Amino acid sequence: MLYWAVVCLIVAIIAGVLGFGGIAGTAAGFAKVLFFIFLILLVISLVANAMKGRGPKI
Template identity: 90%
Template sequence: MLYWALVCLVIAIVAGVLGFGGIAGTAAGFAKVLFFIFLILLVISLVVNFMKGRGPKI
């Protein structure tokens, strides 16, 4: 999911440089939403692993 957020961010930057403001704004908004979903899922995953009592495998 983080990969797709970065792809959308790159699309937004390229579209902004080329002057496509509407597409750049939409892609940036989409990238922001994907990034926050990624962060929420990361926090949930960390909490669940902490509750199970398992640490990271080394």
């Protein structure tokens, strides 16, 4: 998912340089949404892993 956020960011930068403001804004907004979804999933994964813990070694 982070890959797609970076791809959308690159598309937004290229579209902005070429003068396509509407496309650049849309791609940048989409990249932001994907990036925040990625961050939320990362935090959930870290919390779940921390709560899981490890049992004692025998």
